[in-house]
Amino acid sequence: MHTFRPYLQLVRYNHNYRRLWLSQAIANFGDWFGMLAIYALIQQYTDSEILIGLIIVVKLMSFAVFSPFAGYLTDRFDRRQLMIWCDLGRAVVVVMLLLVQSADMIWLVYVLISLQMMMAAVFEPAKSSSIPNITTKDELMVANIISTLSWSVIFTSGMAIGGFATEYLGMKTVFILNGITYIVSAWYIKRAVIPHLRSQEHLAAIASPWVGIKKGIAFLKSERHVLRPTLAKGWIEVSLGALVYLLIIVSDEILMMGSVGLGLLYASRGVGTAIGPIFLRRFFPDETLWIKALGVCMSLVGVGYFFMGFTSSLYIMMALVLFAHAGSGANWVSSTVLIQKRTPDEYRGRVFSTEWLLLTLTESVSVMIAASLLHFEILSISESLMFFGGLLIIVGGLWNYYIARAESKWQQAILDDQI
Incomplete structure (x- = not known):
């Protein structure tokens, strides 16, 4: 309690x-x-x-x-x-x-x-x-x-x-x-x-929509510590959009359970999404580690879906989906909190809209690629799970190699300035 x-x-x-x-x-x-x-x-x-x-x-x-x-x-x-x-x-x-x-x-x-x-x-x-x-x-x-x-x-x-x-x-x-x-x-x-929490001067400066949008883009370009968490959801959707789409196909053609199977897989997704952020708060209270944790979470999502390609058991699939979406839930909440804390109120709406733009675009492309691979029989369903799961493991690694390293340098610069 x-x-x-x-x-x-x-x-x-x-x-x-x-x-x-x-x-x-x-x-x-x-x-x-x-x-x-x-x-x-x-x-x-x-x-x-x-x-x-x-x-x-x-x-x-x-x-x-x-x-x-x-x-x-x-x-x-x-x-x-x-x-x-x-x-x-x-x-x-x-x-x-x-x-x-x-x-x-x-x-x-x-x-x-x-x-x-x-x-x-x-x-x-x-x-x-x-x-x-x-x-x-x-x-x-x-x-x-x-x-x-x-x-x-x-x-x-x-x-x-x-x-x-x-x-x-x-x-x-x-x-x-x-x-x-x-x-x-x-x-x-x-x-x-x-x-x-927005000043009248700032509101007057963005009276024109075009000027306001350009100022938002310029802000993200200059404030890389805000840009990094803004990229997180779009980064993971490079593969996750396809993998969530594949759950529909898995339920129909591997589990042969239609909407019932999909409902159970989606229920596992929901439970995983709920518990992931709770574990993050419990075991990673230090926010300076969250950018690196984002990459780890992405790879864990990939691991869960990758191993789904080797099974046709409903219960194992439910467990793997729960595991995977615990990672995606932690990714979602931690990136959101970092944006909220790092972004001044006068820019926060444009930053969150940019995040949603990247998320929806990458999700759309990811789903279309997965659907095309299946439609033209380039990959089977199981192979698609392994392909996009494996890709997400790599995506998480790339995040930590490029984004997390830049974050570490920024944090070190702050520490050096305080000395």
Whole structure:
């Protein structure tokens, strides 16, 4: 119980964080809850696997393309108001899916989902940028672990509940309920107090979007200690995007269990993502080691998936997925905390948007490469797991050779200046 005391105390006594966290949890649940209904809607009117795959591409690319401008917005305007309007806008968008009543209207699904992801591209960096403003430095790590833990629980439950709801309540009901989750999320954010730590001089200097975006790029180029953790999620997605995609194929063609097998593998992914950051906080309290730990975590993810290529046992696969995503969860939280601590508030939105841009682009490319390798029968499923797992082991090593070495030199320079 003592281990969980910091988490319970933060949620109990920090009212502003609790409200922001609840809004995030409810909105995330709505996202996963409604996802299968969107797939079912496309399937109902088109029966096309290509069009279902296209919706995934539209989601990722809409987020990526809008990210630079989204980052500017989160640094230029009131983040609390932006999150409220994004939630209300997303509520309208998902309810408008009810307008799709025939195959001739299926194009509207892609337009609406693109708008939904553009608003998510604003909401996510605004949320991440706000957490340091409502927590102390000691609370920051705990706050991000709670957010990741809740994401894991919602990830493992939201799609399952959404699947049952789509089947037994119908798509229309699911879309309406999804819209309600966004409204409830907006209500919680409205009740939170999120301070501004940006000077009027800085806000005036970035009145132009183009100037604001250029200043954000220049900041990352000059502040390499901020750039390093910003690269971490995109770096791991070089292979991880493909590996997560391969779980779908593994469930269908190796385990022969369809959605049931995928649900179990995804549940293992969620549990691993939840426990990884807790172990990181427990065994690596020294933040100066985190950049190096990021590379180790990447390689551990690769090890887990590499050995999946040698087995067809569900239980062994679940254990390996849990092990792998403990590494990815630790990677996610530690890189997020480092960005939050190292980045001044006036640049934080643009930095987080850059991180999301890199993440979504590398994930998209990774998935397309994996799908192509399977489609053209260049690699089998097991060989693909070993290939991308092995690649991720190498990627982790390259991270420590180049990025972690640069971090060590920067830290040594700080120590030398203090002497």
